[in-house]
Amino acid sequence: MSTAKGAHEQAYTPDQPGDDEFSDRSENDVHSSATLDEPRGGQLPNPAGAKIEDLVETALLAAAMTAEDIRHVAFGMHKGGYSPEHVDAALERLEDAFAARERDLAALIGGEQSWMADAESAADVLVARLSRPPGHRFARTSVLAVGYKRVDVDRLANKLTRYFHDGRELTVDEVRTAVFRPERGGYQETQVDRVLDSVVDVMLAVR
Numbered sequence: 001m002s003t004a005k006g007a008h009e010q011a012y013t014p015d016q017p018g019d020d021e022f023s024d025r026s027e028n029d030v031h032s033s034a035t036l037d038e039p040r041g042g043q044l045p046n047p048a049g050a051k052i053e054d055l056v057e058t059a060l061l062a063a064a065m066t067a068e069d070i071r072h073v074a075f076g077m078h079k080g081g082y083s084p085e086h087v088d089a090a091l092e093r094l095e096d097a098f099a100a101r102e103r104d105l106a107a108l109i110g111g112e113q114s115w116m117a118d119a120e121s122a123a124d125v126l127v128a129r130l131s132r133p134p135g136h137r138f139a140r141t142s143v144l145a146v147g148y149k150r151v152d153v154d155r156l157a158n159k160l161t162r163y164f165h166d167g168r169e170l171t172v173d174e175v176r177t178a179v180f181r182p183e184r185g186g187y188q189e190t191q192v193d194r195v196l197d198s199v200v201d202v203m204l205a206v207r
Contacts, residue, residue, distance in 0.1 A: 066102065067096075068201065071200065122205075126202065127161060130195075134151075134154045137157055138153065138195070141188055148181075148189055149180050153186075
């Protein structure tokens with residue numbers, strides 16, 4: 001059995017100094033597969049022949065959303081609605097496109113060097129977290145609560161550390177689609193998800 005990111009919600013108990021930097025998010029912040037028949041905020045028109053991605057982009061642009069907002073967007077499931085797999089794929093492509101626009105705008109305003117310096121600073125914070133000893137990289141749930149299996153998260157953390165330190169090949173999709181098994185007393189899920197969101201932000205920033 002496997003558990004996708006954000007599938008469980010537990011109380012947050014910091015176990016390391018500075019853990020509040022990656023504290024809990026609200027449930028609405030967690031991305032989930034969805035259809036687009038009934039998006040939050042009203043009915044989305046579906047003209048004949050329109051592509052899912054075109055419809056999604058129209059709605060997101062109208063809402064002035066950011067790449068991070070797109071990563072966390074969620075829609076209600078509806079019988080006869082759009083395929084969740086296709087919608088998720090469209091959202092991922094749109095997140096990439098929005099991140100590129102944000103990077104170009106930031107570079108235009110503050111300069112490319114400033115943008116890269118910010119990305120490097122964020123990467124340093126992430127590496128410090130991911131380089132902690134195995135089993136102690138994130139806050140843990142109580143022994144009676146279910147969290148992410150520590151060995152699974154630590155395995156991905158090792159890959160990410162090598163990515164940042166040594167330039168090991170790793171794609172954004174590998175981080176986005178990471179799946180961790182459930183474990184009592186495991187890592188606190190929303191904290192892990194928040195760190196992985198930050199990893200995605202940095203990876204998109206330096207593309």
